[in-house]
Amino acid sequence: MTHYLIDPKDPVERQNEKLLRISEALMRRVEQDTDQTGAAYAQFERAAMLEDQVRQRTRDLEYTLDLLNQSNAALARAKHEAEHARKNLANAIEAVQEGFGLFDSNDRLVMWNSRFTLPLHDVQPCLSEGLPFNDYVTAISESRFLQLPNLVTPAQWAEQRLKRHKDLHAIFNVSLIWDRWLQVSEHRTPDGGTVVLQTDVTDIMRLERQERGKLLDSQARMLRATLDHLNQGVCIFDANARLVGWNDRIGEMLTVPVVSLRLGVDFDRLVDLLEPRFVSDVVSSRGLRDWAHQDRDRRPLRFEIRAEPDTTLDVFAQEMPDRGFVISFTDVSVERQATRALAEANELLERRVMERTLELEDALVTAERANSSKSRFVAAASHDLLQPLSAAKLYVAAVSESGESGETVQAAEKALSALGSVENIIDALLDISKLDSGAASLDITAVSVRQLLTALRDEFAPMAALKGLDLRVVPTTGSVASDPGFLRRILQNLIANAIRYTTTGRVLVGTRRQGSSLRFEVWDTGPGIAEADQERIFREFERLDRNSSVNEGLGLGLAIVERACDQLRHPLGVQSTVGQGTRFFFSAQRVNGPEEVPILKRSPAARQRLRDSGLIVLLVENDNELRRALSLLIERWGGSVLDASNAEEADALLNDLGILPDALLVDYNLGDGKQDGLSLVRQLRARDARLPARLMSANRSNELHLLCDAAQVGLMTKPINTEDLESFLFAATRGVDLT
Template sequence: MSEWLINPADSPDRQKQKLLTITEVLMRRVEQITDDSGAAYAQFQRAAMLEDQVRERTRDLEHALDLLNASNAKLGEATRAAEAARQNLASAIETIQEGFALFDAQDIMVMCNSRFGMHMADVQGQLHPGLPFDGYVDRVSRSRHIVLPPGEAPAIWADRRRQRHRDRHVMFNVQMSGDRWVQVSEHRTAEGGTVVLQTDVTDIIRLERLERGKLLDDQARAIRATLEHINQGVCIFDAHLQLAGRNDRLGALLAIPVARLLPGTGFDILLHRMRQTSRIGSGLDWARLESWARLPQGRPPLSFELRRDDAILDVFAQEMPDGGFVMSFTDVTAERAALEALSQANETLEQRVMERTHDLEDALAQAERANASRSRFVAAASHDLLQPLSAAKLFMSAIEDEAVTPRARETLLKAQNALTSVESILAALLDISKLESGRASVTIAPLDLARLLRQLRDEFAPLAAGKGLRLDVLPCSAVVLSDAAYLRRILQNLIGNAIRYTERGRVLVGARHQRGAIRLEVWDTGPGIPEQDQDAIFREFHRLNARASASEGMGLGLAIVERACALLGHPLGLASRIGRGTCFMVQVPLAEGREEPVTLAPPPRSAPRPAAKDRIAFLVENDQDLRRALGLLLEKWGISVLDAATGEEALDLIEELGILPDFFLVDYQLGQGMTGIEFLRLIATRHGPVPARVITAHRGPEIRAQCAAAGIGLLMKPIDADALAAFLHDLP
């Protein structure tokens, strides 16, 4: 009952009518019911209260009705405003000159103006709201007013149009019948819809054609003026071999009246005239020229000469994009005459150049022979000097320390230092000689930098400490590709130079990683090298601010460094600041993969004097002084010595005595009979293996390879007493 009373779906009038009906029913029931005990009065009171509630509810309903009426009024105003806005939008769209259409995000046409599709009267009536975009494209592609590209079917054009619709912004021109043009542009809206505009650009296209025609006319006049201005004769033939253009210079060069070269003249007439007055150059004939001209397409460029009694013409013909071709005729008579004169002059000049070349070849051969002789002399002289140098060092080593006075000991030390300087100079000369003569051979292999840097640190630390310098060699575990011996010599020279020229401070040796390489750097805090002297320091016998001397150095270290780096292909760099120091840099490639690095031979170590009593040594040496000096040193160490000058004498002496010595010291060059290696092989064949060392001054890889193959150790001249003692100390 309460739901029937307050049903919100009823109108306010209906609800009021219901309340009045209820009131009347209640009043009638009150009047009809009698209650002796006062029940009628109670019901009357309840009816009065109910009437008050109904009245209050009626007032609420009337207020709600007022609010509803106000809302309906506002809704009506909003609807009228929206309709007015829609009408204004439609009016605005209708006023624009372009065709306009709006498609929603589902590509369904929402609205369009009356100009949309105005150039296609046969389909304009079919373009209306609710039409899908694909339907719009299909109708447009089949319109008889649209001019499709040549050979393109409506379906293909429609597919291309749909593909372009995928882009966010589209703009293209469409040709219509009657030589009209429409520009179509598409733009995406923020809601994902598409606005399509169709603009008539016929006037713009026609204006562009007019301007392009004027430009072409101007270009044609400019080309005409250019053709008349140049000194060449030019003629242009179209695809039908008819004369399309030429300049007046052409008639003068070909001796043809201008009246015979009117536009439309066939190529055969020009060809006939040229055959009458000229001879064609070698390599081409008139038939081939005519065949070339009559090719329909794909003519290669053609160049030939026409010769007359009084002129020579250089002709160049080339095809044009439209199927025609252009020919140019250049008078080269003066140039040919000059070339002939120049050719005659060249013959005379060539004869003189040939004579000078022979002289230079002779001079170069003499210089090469002199250079080779110098290299051989240096090598031979160095080898010959190493013999007495070894003897001198061994004689001095044989002097007993206790038998020498302090003053004599000081003199002896100076003499040993002088011999060491001479030895280093001879080694440098041998290195320079090998590097310049091209006889230096390298073995590129993976090399462990960590061990090399440790050896250099141990080698130069005492020298740096003696000068009060700090030597820092930073560790590096990289493996590089280089020749172990030459890379060590390069770093030895650089570190030695840094220590020699640095008076205070430090010398730093480190490695810096580069892309695929390691850059080895030697820094010092020396005086620096001026920029103008940075090239000169790599010359032989050049020392900066000092003269070359045996005690201070001959200036060969950096020359060896430069040539060795060039031989190995390692870039060498230099950076220096005056008063701050110098840095030498050598870039070495990193080894790829996991190759096993070569093992570097340890530097010579000072061995204790051998306790080799009751040992017998056999010394085979053809140099008497070196043999005596080496024998004295061995006898001083308590070793019995047998000696011989040649291998044959040594073999006879062993057979005669019937005694096999404990070890052999054999010179490599024993004369014409045999080498030291061959002698030791004979000993091993007859008596079995015996400890031995081959002595030589040759530092080439050949002897090292022979000794390694035979399993024989090598001692280099000048013989170092410590190295010899180390060999004896390791004897079994």
């Protein structure tokens, strides 16, 4: 057993007291001991060293005790603060109005408040610290308070819930029984944990449902009011082909009992009621039923049915996004009657023109070539003739563009061709009248030969190809001094005659330079003209081929050529050999002309671009039939028309709508005597100087052309050429005004 001189457990004062005593004892021992070996001194040194070590150990022990006391105090404070913070956190999450749950990075439950899963009472007993997230989801999926969607099992619901848990942030609604709703939102914490918040949104969902119900009721009332104000009959069917909506107009148009139009009536039942009374040329009742019960690829369906001998309905059926469909009925009896009346009017007009032509031929036998009375009559009647003719052409053009059956389109195209022949005849008569009376206003200017011949080639190429002829047009640079309109008419008549009377071979059009002149030549390989007949062919109403129809002309083409060349001072000549062909030629003075301007041509997608542009056209025309025909044709092309009969109506209409149209079509003579069309265009261009505009008139005088040029407004002569009209509208969609 070891004994220590100084007990480390003694206080420092006690240890110092012992050391002093030991030191005194050792000093006395040294003084008394006379040992010569010096052992006593050595013992003294060891005692001194021992005293130093004891003091160092004492200081180290005191420092260590201080550090231990400080560490214990810091640990106590930290433990107190942690307990306080945990209490504060628990109080904070308990004060949150939503259900709160915290899962750690290992998806185990760490903390939650009393509202967590409170709406799911049977899940709360399962909550415990360390509960895995998968077990938590499983417990919710099996809760009897959870309202599962139709055809969804608890396992499937849990699988979908765990997929949402993989997202960084997720917010979704959960349906509970008793029409309650719980919004669940998940958010990731920086350490990879998950905070789950559960909010009772039952009141919000119910309020939203009420507001949605009110909105649907309001929309239903608006839809009903809209349907009742439509001029069309409309009926709406759901995805099961049962009637869910209709307007009063449908009952009037279909003349079915009121009890047959009730909510939930099957589509087949309505077809059964209508089948005995309606006859469709396109779709049978069986085909209509098959379309209504088609599962997919139900394309829009359009056809016409006849309710009564004088009633024609245009039917359009189209699928809706919810697999239901809507069917509209439009009464087009007036349009169809107008088409039939137009055909009858066309036949009557042709007969009248024929009769008139025969009368003119009889009159011209005894009359002089320059018959002033005839000229004045034709000039005065031109406007009245061209107005209804223009309307007729536009109506027929609208029919051919309307997507009707092949027979209807063919009939319309034939009628349009016949009207074109009538127009050509009237134009020829007007030209003869002007040339004979000396009223033709010539606008001598520099005419580009290349542009003129290129345009004529494009115009006559289809006609030549139809007859199997080789039409060759040799372009030439330079310009000539002439009237552009009459020069074009001269060449048109010569080329048309060459194609008309040539059965095989080719037609050649070109020019030759002769000093300061340019000679235009038209060659053909036709039957030729005997020398005795070469003077007679320039007489009006003179045709060498007596078997030609009236549609091929009245024999005025060469008469116009002779008179126009005479007034333009273009020397005219003809050379022909029977059985080999004929050459017509005339000369014009060459001049320095302006740069040739490229002609804007429509691309193949021009028609679709016009449909997609939403173009708004202001049409001002005092003739009701022409205005209606123009509106119908423009709307067929996809444009929207604002129509008025005079300037006052147009101004009031634009002020009411508060818009400015994209293009203007204005008649020059509005008939009210207050304002002409040119003044109206100036008035509207004061609002927008770039507004594209066309002036329509049967007046072809040079004075009107000059007025239009001064106002920078293009002139569109009547009868309206549909190609010129479409080109103008197409240019307007591109912001180009081809005046």
